[in-house]
Amino acid sequence: MMTAQSERTDILDGYYRWRTRVVQNNSFSCIPIDFAESQEWAFREGALKHRTGGFFSLVGVEATSRFDQLDGREQLIIFQPEIAINGFLIRRLNDRVEVLFQGRVEPGNIDAFQLAPTVQSTEANYKRMHGGAATPFVEWFLEENSSQTLYDKLQSEEGTRYHGKYNRNVVLEIPTDKDLELPSQFRWYSLNAIREFAISDNILNTDSRSVLSCMDWDLLAGPGQAFRGHASGTYGEHLMLSYCSDEDQAECSTLELFEWLTRLRVWGALRTKIKPITELKNWIIDAGEIRELNPERGFVARQYKVEARKREVVFWDQPLIDSQGIGHIALVSQMRCGVLHILIKASCEIGYLEGVQLSASVMIAPGEVADESDPIEREILQRIESGDGVEVILHLRQSEEGGRFYEDENNYQIVLLDERVVIPESDYYRWITLNQVKNIIQVPGIFSIEFRGALTLLISYL
Numbered sequence: 001m002m003t004a005q006s007e008r009t010d011i012l013d014g015y016y017r018w019r020t021r022v023v024q025n026n027s028f029s030c031i032p033i034d035f036a037e038s039q040e041w042a043f044r045e046g047a048l049k050h051r052t053g054g055f056f057s058l059v060g061v062e063a064t065s066r067f068d069q070l071d072g073r074e075q076l077i078i079f080q081p082e083i084a085i086n087g088f089l090i091r092r093l094n095d096r097v098e099v100l101f102q103g104r105v106e107p108g109n110i111d112a113f114q115l116a117p118t119v120q121s122t123e124a125n126y127k128r129m130h131g132g133a134a135t136p137f138v139e140w141f142l143e144e145n146s147s148q149t150l151y152d153k154l155q156s157e158e159g160t161r162y163h164g165k166y167n168r169n170v171v172l173e174i175p176t177d178k179d180l181e182l183p184s185q186f187r188w189y190s191l192n193a194i195r196e197f198a199i200s201d202n203i204l205n206t207d208s209r210s211v212l213s214c215m216d217w218d219l220l221a222g223p224g225q226a227f228r229g230h231a232s233g234t235y236g237e238h239l240m241l242s243y244c245s246d247e248d249q250a251e252c253s254t255l256e257l258f259e260w261l262t263r264l265r266v267w268g269a270l271r272t273k274i275k276p277i278t279e280l281k282n283w284i285i286d287a288g289e290i291r292e293l294n295p296e297r298g299f300v301a302r303q304y305k306v307e308a309r310k311r312e313v314v315f316w317d318q319p320l321i322d323s324q325g326i327g328h329i330a331l332v333s334q335m336r337c338g339v340l341h342i343l344i345k346a347s348c349e350i351g352y353l354e355g356v357q358l359s360a361s362v363m364i365a366p367g368e369v370a371d372e373s374d375p376i377e378r379e380i381l382q383r384i385e386s387g388d389g390v391e392v393i394l395h396l397r398q399s400e401e402g403g404r405f406y407e408d409e410n411n412y413q414i415v416l417l418d419e420r421v422v423i424p425e426s427d428y429y430r431w432i433t434l435n436q437v438k439n440i441i442q443v444p445g446i447f448s449i450e451f452r453g454a455l456t457l458l459i460s461y462l
Helices: 004-026 191-198 206-214 217-221 235-243 254-268 375-386 434-440 449-461
Strands: 029-033 041-044 047-050 057-064 074-079 084-093 096-105 113-116 119-121 148-156 166-173 186-190 271-275 283-285 289-292 299-307 315-323 327-336 339-348 356-359 362-364 390-399 409-417 429-433
Touching (some): 074 283, 113 206, 166 206, 186 191, 191 217, 206 449, 254 356, 429 434
Antiparallel strands (some): 041 047, 283 289, 299 315, 327 362, 339 356, 390 409
16 A cells, blocks of 8 residues: 555656656757857847847836835846736546646756646747747637636736736636647646645746645645644644634734735835836946846846757747845744734835735845845744744745746745744734635735745645
8 A cells, every 4th residue: 555655755756757858858958158149139229139029128127116125226127018828727537636737848947847837838939929839738728618717817926027027827627528638748737746746846836836826725625625634733734724714813804904005005106117228327238147236146147048859949049037046935824813824024026016015924035135124034034043933844945937047046934933922013014814815815916926936835735
């Protein structure tokens, strides 16, 4: 009889063998080149643009705001106004659900290959502006068909790197009698596998984590089964009780949360202006990179030449953002009035159209440092490092979207604060239940992609 440990081993061993085969079959390579060597990108009109004018461009941005950390800030940023599709197809087999993943080779991925949604495609890609092959299964997300829409909402990208970028996160259920013919880079996975992937380093890519965090977890676990089956008093049971809690058990009502967020957005009054890269005061363009004059932190942009024989286009080159260090994202939880709550932070970022979104308790972008003016973040980081009054429940490394970032990574953590630890009140932090998260995440532009990525770790308890 197969034990839980042997099943985990089989799932991960099978994934790693598949990954090795796909990467080998792609003859994958990704090497930096000078901008002048590019056959497809050039500096035009103050930006680094693709020859077609599609895909994305690198531009400068300047901010004014009442938030001190943003007012007067200038930086390089990714400008991509088109809305991409990040979509999963799912199917029901008897009493379980399976999700169709794409094993996607991207130039910036750690280990080249990670699990992406069934379709992860910009408009330029699925309209084949690159002149390459068609995007598999994209017709399910563009045409009337026999699928059932389970989730279809816009969700944001990183506010530190993108300017106002949103993607269409969508989950479609296909009929039980529909048998899809799968290319070699696609596989169906059930919840048992997804649980393992959620807490394994660098398997689920950013877009998979984003969509999985938003979809109905009762669907994945089975009706009324989310977080069930954990022993009394365990973290898993606390998650279940928080997920099923009532509004009156929350420390702050959902209406109060929306009023708080709206107040911060109005007060912050973020305004941004796109400007030529050459006019950024503290940035420089040289033969091989666009970089900030301060070399100790932040990020640079470089051009890379890529080969991936199983992608829609075999050879191409493109710019990628390369950060100078590893980021840190942590969800802090605590039992409050008998119910598990999660500490959320109102994060003001230069790339948010709204100025502010709700992010993880700790959110330090790759290449950045902790905000010394934030005493709560500073105390949380000190407690995590020392172990004083805090238990680290989950800890793993996740890399960011490999189609735009070169091996950018974050340390992700779920931590539990001792009930006796008192976190000071702040107008930038609030405590919420998992039930509130479940409801609020349905609204676009509320939770940041970093929060959604950290939330996905909890799937391991479903």
